[in-house]
Amino acid sequence: MNMPLRADLADVREVPVAKADDLDRAMVRLEAVSKTFAARRGGGAVTALDHIDLAVAPGSVLGVIGRSGAGKSTLIRLVNGLERPSAGRIWVDGTDIAALGERELRQVRRSIGMIFQHFNLLSSRTAYGNIALPLEIAGVGRAEIKARVEPLLELVGLADKRDRYPAELSGGQKQRVGIARALATRPKVLLSDEATSALDPETTQSILDLLGTINRELGLTILLITHEMSVIRRIAKEVAVIDGGRIVERGDVYDIFTRPGHATTQSFLGGASGRAVPAGLAARLGPDRAAGSEAVVRVVFRGTLAAGAVVSSLSRELHADVKILSGAIDEVAGRPFGTLLIGLPSSDRHLAPALAYFAERGLDTEVLGYVA
Missing domain, CATH: 3.40.50.300 (P-loop containing nucleotide triphosphate hydrolases)
Structure with missing residues (x-):
């Protein structure tokens, strides 16, 4: 609204x-x-x-x-x-x-206004009556109550529900009544x-x-x-x-x-923004590095950095395949953020330079484990 x-x-x-x-x-x-x-x-x-x-x-x-x-x-x-x-x-x-x-x-x-998980509305009172309740308890006059409650009903989008009882309202509408009541004082x-x-x-x-x-x-x-x-x-x-x-x-x-x-x-x-390891991959993932195994690395991108370009550049630098296993791009507090799970050779001549490559670009990495 x-x-x-x-x-x-x-x-x-x-x-x-x-x-x-x-x-x-x-x-x-x-x-x-x-x-x-x-x-x-x-x-x-x-x-x-x-x-x-x-x-x-x-x-x-x-x-x-x-x-x-x-x-x-x-x-x-x-x-x-x-x-x-x-x-x-x-x-x-x-x-x-x-x-x-x-x-x-x-x-x-x-x-101090308070809103609750289960709304805590009085079933015997209308939306208007529930919002007015704390003002009645405080001894506010009827005209002043009306002057406060009606704008609050408009604010929460329930002006047309003022005479409805909680049983006639959806969960979201009940919570809007609860918010308006919390703002009444x-x-x-x-x-x-x-x-x-x-x-x-x-x-x-x-x-x-x-x-x-x-x-x-x-x-x-x-x-x-x-x-x-x-x-x-x-x-x-x-x-x-x-x-x-x-x-x-x-x-x-x-x-x-x-x-x-x-x-x-x-x-x-947990699984936010590509952090979760796909189930099929998780079942194969182990803590021990063996000859010929592949390291699974989580790379966190903060800001507008182009993830695909970074990975392809790394692949050329390592002279080895770097696989994108999963990933997601999201937004937090209006700012872009993304996560990639990549697979690359786990040998020292590949893994250590790869982690250094990401660190030089200000990217966070975590080695999650290894797959054969």
């Missing part, structure tokens, strides 16, 4: 995007945060988060990705004050969340907890596009929790990878996607 956001939705302004490590300007900041849950019957205490440091710049979109049980949901519940940290401090827009009493916390939560921060994981791919794209529009035009800071790398790459500017309650990798989405350093990140990328 390309319609501009109306000025009565929020105080629209250009928000300077700070570097994520600029702690003084961070909209959301966690310092040395740990969370341990008390022991349950028959078991010990569980540490869900262990010494987390994290900063989200104003107007930025930070994606936090991790497997089930990695600590993602605990992290987001700490940011909106539904849980208290066992150690460390949490600031949202300069306010120390963990230091607040329940009354003060209710006030601060109005500046004019928050500065939007938290998304697996908001697209219950949706089909096409609907997921439309919801992420809507979140991107909201981020750009309202300058809203978004902290997005997910287990899907495709979600991160479509909307986030930065990504933090969480595993076992710790942040194991953090950085620019393009850099992390094209040069993953941690094994957890690499596993999330």
